[in-house]
Every structure is written in C-alpha cells, then in structure tokens.
Amino acid sequence: MDTPYGSAPLPVWERPEPQPRAAPVPLSRAKIAAAAMRLADADGLDALSIRKIAKELGVGPMRLYDYVTNRSELLDLMVDAVYARIAEAELPAGWRATVLALVHRTREVALDHEWFADLLGGRPHLGPHALAVGEATAAALDRAPGIRDVDELQRALSALNAFLAGSLRREITERRTARSTGTDVARWQSANGPYLRRMLATGRYPTVARLVVEGAHLSPEETFRHNLEIVLDGIT
Structure with missing residues (x-):
C-alpha cells in the first residue's frame, strides 16, 4: 500500500476496516480489542494470544489477521482503548487541576486494567486517544508557572511520566503479589515485625527506624x- 511516507504500511489506526463479510460473527478492530482486554x-498479557481471542469471539484465528497483522498491533489497539477511557475525564479549569484530573484518571483506569502498567515506558503510544x-x-x-520554553516543557513531561509509570507499576506489583501469595499487608507486617524490630x-539503621x-x-x-x-510543586 503506497503511503505519503513511501512503502511503509499505514499504522493500524489509519488502515480502513476490512469490508464486512457474510459470516455468523461480525468483527471490528474495536470488538477484537475489547475481547483481548x-x-x-x-490472565495478564502473557496469556494473550490470537488463538485465544478468536475462541473468545467464536471465529477462526485467521479472520483476526484481516484486522491486525501481529500481536504488536493488537497491543496498540488495547492501549489506545485504555486511553479512550482516560480521555473521558472531565477537565476543570486551570493547568494544575487539569493535570491532576488526567493523572488520577489514568491511575483509576490502570487499576482496572493492570496490564496497562506493563506497557508504560516502552515505545511511545501514538494512537489517536493516546495523542489526545x-x-x-x-x-x-x-501553562504552568516556570515553564518558559519547549525544553522545560519536555523535562516537565518526562518527570511527570516517570512518576506515573513508576507509581503505577509499584502499586500494581504489590497488588499482584498480595493476590498470588494470599498475603494482605497486615498479615505481612505481623509476620515480619519481630525481625524488623x-x-x-x-541502632545501625537510625533513619530507617525513624521512617x-x-x-x-x-x-x-x-x-x-x-x-x-x-x-507538580517541583515542576513549578
């Protein structure tokens, strides 16, 4: 397929949907992404496969390749569907209130779809909802005070995104560990408390003791x- 960028294929978001087929189960990229999610x-991303998604949808695996060419494109669609939920956040006036609303909405949605945190910090997310x-x-x-040029804006975005990715991964890792071991925080503290005391x-760890x-x-x-x-205080 010729594109304005030479022979490179169009990304999955810009390719038209395949023509509807006379089949018992109608498909679309949105429907495939929803099943994958x-x-x-x-079961997490490791359990995800084209064959399992096809079974979930009640179709043969080869039908899905009309819509996504590989697993990477499937993940792109899933990630952008998460961003679609984030984009639903009601944005108040003021730069700080807007950032707070978007970041808290991101955490809320990421806790609903824990695998999303596994895909943060890798390649850029370029779907239409991610871009929005x-x-x-x-x-x-x-618009924040102290942001005077594009370099400072870039550094501020980098700091915010690093905080978001790190915080979400830590929180979700702790949730997964608690589920997999059947251990809640109170029980863990009780078991490890005597050793820590x-x-x-x-007296070798006075600062840790204070904390x-x-x-x-x-x-x-x-x-x-x-x-x-x-x-945000640091950014300003």
Whole structure:
C-alpha cells in the first residue's frame, strides 16, 4: 500500500476496516480489542494470544489477521482503548487541576486494567486517544508557572511520566503479589515485625527506624496523591 511516507504500511489506526463479510460473527478492530482486554484483565498479557481471542469471539484465528497483522498491533489497539477511557475525564479549569484530573484518571483506569502498567515506558503510544491525552497534558503543563520554553516543557513531561509509570507499576506489583501469595499487608507486617524490630534495635539503621516508627502510613491512593503534588510543586 503506497503511503505519503513511501512503502511503509499505514499504522493500524489509519488502515480502513476490512469490508464486512457474510459470516455468523461480525468483527471490528474495536470488538477484537475489547475481547483481548477481557482476556488480559483476567490472565495478564502473557496469556494473550490470537488463538485465544478468536475462541473468545467464536471465529477462526485467521479472520483476526484481516484486522491486525501481529500481536504488536493488537497491543496498540488495547492501549489506545485504555486511553479512550482516560480521555473521558472531565477537565476543570486551570493547568494544575487539569493535570491532576488526567493523572488520577489514568491511575483509576490502570487499576482496572493492570496490564496497562506493563506497557508504560516502552515505545511511545501514538494512537489517536493516546495523542489526545498527551496533548491535553502537555497543553496544561505548558501553562504552568516556570515553564518558559519547549525544553522545560519536555523535562516537565518526562518527570511527570516517570512518576506515573513508576507509581503505577509499584502499586500494581504489590497488588499482584498480595493476590498470588494470599498475603494482605497486615498479615505481612505481623509476620515480619519481630525481625524488623530486632534489626532496628541494633541502632545501625537510625533513619530507617525513624521512617518505620514516626512516618505516616498512607494508603496507596493517599501516597499517590501526595507524591503527585510534590512532583507538580517541583515542576513549578
């Protein structure tokens, strides 16, 4: 297929949908992505395959290749479907309120689709909904005090995205670990408490002891909210 960029094929978002076929099960890229997301929500990305998605949809695997040429394109569609949910966030006035709304919405949706965090920080997300969220975030940050040029805007976006990816991965990893081991936080603390008290009593770890004894024990949501405010304060 000839394109304005030479012989490179069009990305999956710009290719037209295949012509409808006289088949018992109608397909579309949106329907395929939705089925893939249900499977990934249940069993993670490692369990995802074209064959399993086809079975979920009640079609033969080869039909799916009319819509996506490989697993990478499938992941692109899934990721952009997540961004479509993020883009639904109601954006208030003011640069800071806008950024807060978008980032908190991203966390909310990522906790619904934990596999999304596994795909953050790799190759850029370039689907139309991802670009819309990126535009809204960048435009808001561009209005922040202290952002004077495109280099400072780029650094601010990098800091915000690094915080978001790191925070989501940590929170989701902890949730997965708790599920896989059947251990909640209170039980883990009870099991490890005696050992930790013995180690802190040696006096070799005074700063860690202060953090454990005097530090605030916030929920994941409170921690996320507090640290996000610190990042935005640093940007300004």
